[in-house]
Amino acid sequence: MSRLAFKMHLNEGQKEEYRKRHNELWPELKKLLKDAGVSEYSIFLDEETNTLFAFQKVSGEGGSQDLGQTEIVQKWWAFMADIMKTNPDNSPVSVQLEEVFYMA
Secondary structure (H helix, E strand, O other), rough: EEEEEEEEEOOOOOOHHHHHHHHHOOHHHHHHHHHHHHHEEEEEEEEOOEEEEEEEEEEEOOHHHHHHHHOOHHHHHHOOOOOOOOOOOOOOOOOOOOOOOOOO
């Protein structure tokens, strides 16, 4: 089991919409994530900077950020593009974070 973390940027004033969309996460997207080995996935918001911090426990080779070739993920990215900082392909601009401490 590995742990992955990355950060993204939420557009100003979009916290409630972001929360709403994730509370209504599409069942087929949730299934894809679980099938890919993502067993836990949390996203936290730093409201001072609008930085989203994501954390995943993964039993497969990669996390959610490695599923961009799938149709459902591409649809999700397009659905979220109006409220987040994105790349030209609608994927969220994300920065992998290095784990520097872990306590079990």
